[in-house]
Amino acid sequence: MAQKVKLSTIAEELGVSTATVSLALRDSPLVADITRDRIKTAARELGYIYNRRAASLRTSRSGIVGVCVHDVMNPFFGEILKYVEHELDRRRQTFILSNHYDDLSKQRAFVDTLLQLGADGLILSPAIGTPAEDIRLAEGNDLPTVLIARTIEGSGVCGFRGDDAFGMALAVDHLIAEGHREIAMVGGTPLTSTGRDRAAGWRSALRKAGIEPKPEWRIEGPRSRDTGFEAGQSFAQMNNRPSAVVCFSDMVALGFMYGLARSGLTPGVDVAVVGYDDIAEAKIAMPSLTTVSNGQAEVGHRAAGALLDRLAGNPASDETVLIKPVLKVRDSSHFAGELRKRIEA
């Protein structure tokens, strides 16, 4: 390729200074209209490419925002990110994405890269085991951070997530209203705030209804479609199988229903199933999946908004915003209830 075109190339071409070119290209009112137009035309004709590294070195603003979550392929995160992406696009920020797969060292390597690139901010759904210290380190190195989906005690930064305990209680209350008394919870781990809070919501909703959850009703672990599938197959073999389950997530629930079906049971009839998140697939699944809407749109929008606010110089908040979940009743939990009522009648 030919010689690289830079500000000074344009400046020489037109017989003006690089300062004027720089100002003109960014529409500074300091530059006369005619000059600006001449400069912009020349830039276009010469195929000028703005060098953001140089600019960023000078201004210490990079226009880069890092986003790091467990796994983008998980629709729950994918849906949140769509909204984050939309918001950042509008503000002309470049976003760099990384999965951490709950591997702390991968997350740290990513944060390091962001610091090296002089990123302007970070939106993070922290990996299991992330110490508050890691967040403070990022903040201490001028990397404003906003948490999503999971939060960390004492991190001192703001975060957005659903009210997990409340949402899971909605699911359990619904199943109780449908006539169930034995309700298992499948999936999740006490290692994340999400896992702890949802399990707590399940447990306390049962107790409030006077039902003491049996230890074997709490099936920890699954957090993916695959492992949900395995859990569904095991569940089908279980002695004294509960009549209903709430799942840690829709992914788990959808896999669980596949697993039940593979074992010859009909989800929604033999076992009532409720998911969590209300991802797009829930509505079209067979049977359609009763679930708890977890506010992906709101989390994504507000997290991006909060970060952009801080970048604009507004004061930081350290508040965790809990978004109210909403129960979506569909066939996976409702068929069974209907049948039960008919039998009892």
Add this chain to the structure above:
Amino acid sequence: MAQKVKLSTIAEELGVSTATVSLALRDSPLVADITRDRIKTAARELGYIYNRRAASLRTSRSGIVGVCVHDVMNPFFGEILKYVEHELDRRRQTFILSNHYDDLSKQRAFVDTLLQLGADGLILSPAIGTPAEDIRLAEGNDLPTVLIARTIEGSGVCGFRGDDAFGMALAVDHLIAEGHREIAMVGGTPLTSTGRDRAAGWRSALRKAGIEPKPEWRIEGPRSRDTGFEAGQSFAQMNNRPSAVVCFSDMVALGFMYGLARSGLTPGVDVAVVGYDDIAEAKIAMPSLTTVSNGQAEVGHRAAGALLDRLAGNPASDETVLIKPVLKVRDSSHFAGELRKRIEA
């Protein structure tokens, strides 16, 4: 936060030059072992953060690779990206991801950003309508490009994708062997190479078996689970419904099966269904989905490898590598065949 620590801070602290510090931190053999150790220790203690913008401005190497696909949330791309990610991680390259949603202007904005950041390379699954000129422009501005999943005539760069026509023919041949004579194809668009090639494979496999595909057997459009679902519902209402369908992708097939089931048909029994891609979900779906393995691992690995090769200074190739697909027979196509044979017997 305190004063920013830079090379010169360390240099002053230890009474050496910044040149020595720079060399030491990158393990140059020019620096004495003791000096290097002292420097590295000081860097750690002072909390030094390497400024990649400054380095990159000087060296014109950024360590950044851009990746742009239709949508990361689509497991087909997600799976490819996992392998790309793995390969780039190993080589300590930072990767910047973007969806283009088949919007050419979004793709262009992303390529522009990469040029501005001085990215070292681009892995692209081009948006519908991408002119070869766009690729040449990137290459002309020192952004080596490798294509995945879709290719572009006359782009002059190398690409990796499955052999779509061959793969779809495998699927059709299988259904014919199962006894089907009326086989529809659901989904895909002639606007992409993938869509054209798969439809061509379907059509020519039918003709080779002496079957002339009826126009109404080609149901164009769906490329997602949602639209596959709608297609499944419409298909259920169709007069003279074919006994089998091949789908543009697993996502379409999985949605299609949901749609059939929602309409009261049993996928795999009332209608044989074959997908394309062999994403992880295919194996656990109900019924398990017969599909064509599309080499996501190989595409991801080899595309990343080819790009890294070029970055290492090896000569560019302009070859499109076609990866051989493999048929995976499962229940969604096999039940129906079994039943048919029994009925005929």
Add this chain to the structure above:
DNA sequence: CTGAAAGCGCTTACAG
């Protein structure tokens, strides 16, 4: 093995 100096391509006071 180490240091002094130039330069990557911008932006930003400052002066006019």
Add this chain to the structure above:
DNA sequence: CTGAAAGCGCTTACAG
């Protein structure tokens, strides 16, 4: 409204 000059934090010949 425009220009001359310094400086962001590195790396790289070059000299010693």
